[in-house]
Amino acid sequence: MRLLIVGGSDAGISAALRAREIAPELEVTVVLADDFPNFSICGLPFFLSGETPDWRQLAHRTEFHGIELLRRCTGRRILLRERKLAVEHEPGHIAELSYDRLVIATGARPALPAIEGVDLEGAYPLHTMQDSFQVHEHLDRGVKSAILIGSGYIGVEMADALTHRGIRTTLVGRSATVLPTVEAEIGRLLEAHLAERGVAVHTGHEVLAIERRGERLRVHANPDLRLDADLVILAAGVLPNTELAAESGIALGYRHAIHVNQRMETSDPNMYAAGDCAETWHRLLKRNLYLPLGTTSHKQGYIAGENAAGGERQFAGSVGTQVVKVFDLAVARTGLLAAEATQFGFTPASTSSLDFDHKAYYPGAREIRTILLGDRNTHQLLGANMIGHWQTGIARRIDVLAAALFHSAQVEELNDLDLSYTPPLGSPWDVIQSAAQRWSREAVARQWSREHIL
Amino acid sequence: MRLLIVGGSDAGISAALRAREIAPELEVTVVLADDFPNFSICGLPFFLSGETPDWRQLAHRTEFHGIELLRRCTGRRILLRERKLAVEHEPGHIAELSYDRLVIATGARPALPAIEGVDLEGAYPLHTMQDSFQVHEHLDRGVKSAILIGSGYIGVEMADALTHRGIRTTLVGRSATVLPTVEAEIGRLLEAHLAERGVAVHTGHEVLAIERRGERLRVHANPDLRLDADLVILAAGVLPNTELAAESGIALGYRHAIHVNQRMETSDPNMYAAGDCAETWHRLLKRNLYLPLGTTSHKQGYIAGENAAGGERQFAGSVGTQVVKVFDLAVARTGLLAAEATQFGFTPASTSSLDFDHKAYYPGAREIRTILLGDRNTHQLLGANMIGHWQTGIARRIDVLAAALFHSAQVEELNDLDLSYTPPLGSPWDVIQSAAQRWSREAVARQWSREHIL
Numbered sequence: 001m002r003l004l005i006v007g008g009s010d011a012g013i014s015a016a017l018r019a020r021e022i023a024p025e026l027e028v029t030v031v032l033a034d035d036f037p038n039f040s041i042c043g044l045p046f047f048l049s050g051e052t053p054d055w056r057q058l059a060h061r062t063e064f065h066g067i068e069l070l071r072r073c074t075g076r077r078i079l080l081r082e083r084k085l086a087v088e089h090e091p092g093h094i095a096e097l098s099y100d101r102l103v104i105a106t107g108a109r110p111a112l113p114a115i116e117g118v119d120l121e122g123a124y125p126l127h128t129m130q131d132s133f134q135v136h137e138h139l140d141r142g143v144k145s146a147i148l149i150g151s152g153y154i155g156v157e158m159a160d161a162l163t164h165r166g167i168r169t170t171l172v173g174r175s176a177t178v179l180p181t182v183e184a185e186i187g188r189l190l191e192a193h194l195a196e197r198g199v200a201v202h203t204g205h206e207v208l209a210i211e212r213r214g215e216r217l218r219v220h221a222n223p224d225l226r227l228d229a230d231l232v233i234l235a236a237g238v239l240p241n242t243e244l245a246a247e248s249g250i251a252l253g254y255r256h257a258i259h260v261n262q263r264m265e266t267s268d269p270n271m272y273a274a275g276d277c278a279e280t281w282h283r284l285l286k287r288n289l290y291l292p293l294g295t296t297s298h299k300q301g302y303i304a305g306e307n308a309a310g311g312e313r314q315f316a317g318s319v320g321t322q323v324v325k326v327f328d329l330a331v332a333r334t335g336l337l338a339a340e341a342t343q344f345g346f347t348p349a350s351t352s353s354l355d356f357d358h359k360a361y362y363p364g365a366r367e368i369r370t371i372l373l374g375d376r377n378t379h380q381l382l383g384a385n386m387i388g389h390w391q392t393g394i395a396r397r398i399d400v401l402a403a404a405l406f407h408s409a410q411v412e413e414l415n416d417l418d419l420s421y422t423p424p425l426g427s428p429w430d431v432i433q434s435a436a437q438r439w440s441r442e443a444v445a446r447q448w449s450r451e452h453i454l
Numbered sequence: 455m456r457l458l459i460v461g462g463s464d465a466g467i468s469a470a471l472r473a474r475e476i477a478p479e480l481e482v483t484v485v486l487a488d489d490f491p492n493f494s495i496c497g498l499p500f501f502l503s504g505e506t507p508d509w510r511q512l513a514h515r516t517e518f519h520g521i522e523l524l525r526r527c528t529g530r531r532i533l534l535r536e537r538k539l540a541v542e543h544e545p546g547h548i549a550e551l552s553y554d555r556l557v558i559a560t561g562a563r564p565a566l567p568a569i570e571g572v573d574l575e576g577a578y579p580l581h582t583m584q585d586s587f588q589v590h591e592h593l594d595r596g597v598k599s600a601i602l603i604g605s606g607y608i609g610v611e612m613a614d615a616l617t618h619r620g621i622r623t624t625l626v627g628r629s630a631t632v633l634p635t636v637e638a639e640i641g642r643l644l645e646a647h648l649a650e651r652g653v654a655v656h657t658g659h660e661v662l663a664i665e666r667r668g669e670r671l672r673v674h675a676n677p678d679l680r681l682d683a684d685l686v687i688l689a690a691g692v693l694p695n696t697e698l699a700a701e702s703g704i705a706l707g708y709r710h711a712i713h714v715n716q717r718m719e720t721s722d723p724n725m726y727a728a729g730d731c732a733e734t735w736h737r738l739l740k741r742n743l744y745l746p747l748g749t750t751s752h753k754q755g756y757i758a759g760e761n762a763a764g765g766e767r768q769f770a771g772s773v774g775t776q777v778v779k780v781f782d783l784a785v786a787r788t789g790l791l792a793a794e795a796t797q798f799g800f801t802p803a804s805t806s807s808l809d810f811d812h813k814a815y816y817p818g819a820r821e822i823r824t825i826l827l828g829d830r831n832t833h834q835l836l837g838a839n840m841i842g843h844w845q846t847g848i849a850r851r852i853d854v855l856a857a858a859l860f861h862s863a864q865v866e867e868l869n870d871l872d873l874s875y876t877p878p879l880g881s882p883w884d885v886i887q888s889a890a891q892r893w894s895r896e897a898v899a900r901q902w903s904r905e906h907i908l
Contacts, residue, residue, distance in 0.1 A: 010882065021895070040813060040815070040877065042875070042876065042877055042882075043813065043815055043816070043877050046815065046816055046877060046878075051816060051817055052815040052816060057814075057815035058815055060882075283872070293875075294875060294882045295872065295873065295874075295875045295882050295883075296872075297882075298882040298883060299869070299870070299872075302869070316867075316870035316872075317872070318872050319872045320872070321872045321873060321874045322874060323874035323875065323876045323879060323880075324876050325876055325878045325879060330876075330879065332874050334872070334874070359494060359497060360511075361494070361497055361500065361506045361511035361512055362497070362500055362505060362506060363505055390878065390879065391845055393847050393849070393850045395847070395874045395875075395876070395879040395880055396847040396849075396850030396851055396853070396854065396874075397850055397853075398874050399850070399851075399854045399871070399873045399874055399884070400850065400853045400854050400857050402871060402872050402873055402874070403854050403857035403858055403861075403871055404857055405872075406861075406870070406871055406872065407857075407860075407861040407863075409861075413770075415753070415756070416753070416770035416860070417853070417856060417857055417860055418737070418749065418750075418753075418770075418771070418772050418773045418774070418775045418788070418856050418859075418860065419749065419775060419853045419856055420749075420775045420776060420777035420786050420788070420849045420850075420852050420853055420856070421496070421747075421748060421749045421777065421849075422496065422777045422778050422779055422784075422849070423494065423496055423497050423500060424500075424779045424844065425777060425779060425784065425844065425849040426777075426849055428464065428496075428514075428748045428749050428751075428752040429749075429752060430853070441475070
């Protein structure tokens, strides 16, 4: 029995490893378009900053015991009925591979803005190892200034990375605040930190064109902005890579990602999909969305691999958890933003708190800003955002909230959690519990004003 | 209506604040024996190390709006039927205070070993602010060496604190490894770190006597140990302070702590108890134990205050979470130890894993040792221990596990948690998920060996 996997990044390799783990007799073949199986794409900013000097360090693993890897090999056509995959190994050379089960893990590709100049030399996306080599080579030629188009995770991480290299960096984003996946209040705090570190930030700007001006590139944006730099990085999000799957006739879903159920099954009984090419089940919303993330890719690959190998497991769903480190700060979120909650029929109420990461009498205490979101009627916890120094445990505190969201907790239940405490590392009521208490106090006030004023 | 609270530390003040919050019209009086309302007793080691230079910094708060505090006032007798508390304000002067509801939050006292010499000058317990002043004064006289009796949380924290001051420190404990509230494997790692930092550690020793030898004290222990030092600190655990409550006739429970239900009600309908004087509901074991901790005191006080003020809330229970920082390391636990799990009827299986706190390609990655405990039959998560550098997020990772325990998760469900990831702060599968995967792999192997070998 042969399991064939198209894609050698997080989802594909995760599927291969899990399938082998539970069914060691299975023949597992992974077809990957490049030569970089299971490289950490999330690590590209650190390779480019110089903090991770050698790109080879980015390999999540280099041993793939019992898994056949077909490198530099691209899936070209799926023959569903015959259970065959046509692959192009060398240009023009097509071969057919048979399979019993197929996992599609073809990932995503950069969403390049439909403008002039995105393909100029010196303007690069940043999604693959190959992209990073291009940028790296360009940087080595002595770049003094750079423009980042897109103020999402990659944009803000690259602002840190390039500044780290001494490059004068400008960030241009369409959204009103940087990092639009967090609440505007948090985005503005991050913006202030970027500015403090010398990054020029232009929010609310639509890039219109890139043009060459001698040795440099010029970026035109609306309203009324003209910027020149030696390098332009295009980091305006990604789109699911689904041509191969779509041409075979299987169903696409949300934003043209491959439609899957929680078993990671596609509309074809022998085909699974996982990772950035597939939909993601949202645990709170109980519906599929498109949320391409490394953590989700690993999980979906794991589930797809297990089920393709004859197992029985469901993807429990994402609750929208993310974290990013930018200079001295970490910014993290889980659950929904207020606007998303409203859009999906909740009646959200949020509070914003400022608490020390540990008892102020122990040296080195730092403040964490927390926005906590709950439903004003049911008091269901809906989400949280945090920002503060990257060594204040923000990522893990968001994880505690993610675990609470996973279990459909109410805001007040956060208080009941038996969390650890020692003065150098926390408080008897942890930051998330102080935030929950504030939320409850304000909820009482809100209730009172509804009953007595409205 | 008057709420009277005996005890001005974590539980008492927490009860007072919560009662006032939900019933602002309530008259709230707190009777406290000393002059230090709501001081952070957990902070004493840092005051004594010099890291927290002024003891006044240890106050959790200094404002008690709307709460009457009767300082240097000791509860002497409770008249249940009359709902009166006799207090001694000045030596010999007894007054009676009426109450509608009473919260007993009299805390704990050091469990002094029943040996000769515990009351010698230079030998001190460390439980109250007053104790810490005594020790502080003694230290200021130029102590060069110290012996800590007891290798629990206070013992290991004080080993750090005194070494920080340049004092040659010896730790003597009865248990086979230091910090007997964690698994021996973890205790031994901590022991090695203590030794590395110059602390002489003697485990498995019973102290027999303390005697004065000129300017110094000599500690005799069994087997065959004789130690001399300028200062001895007695840190061999605590006992519930329950004389006042017991004399009134209310029921005591586990280890003579005041018996309470999850509403923090005692056997008297108008009397509540909370904190180190009361039993603690264990959420996993579904029974009361004695687990005196600051976090629990705050929570129990909060519940007692709310219910005493006419509210309706249950203490959700402890899952046994604790953390301590010792030199460069943090050690944390949640849930049960293997021996406890066996004692209470589970069939525990544990795994020990070593994983980096974040992707190794990003500078500064450090290893965390995790022991994960699950039930080999039901796969219910039973507990976890972690040890590693104190800046690796161990406390918060244990909190994620505590949240999972709170919700009765299975080990495999840890994999499903949508935890945050960025290379400087984690991995696509976080440490706790790698540990869960190891546990599951070994569980499969255990299952196989039971079916095929046994």
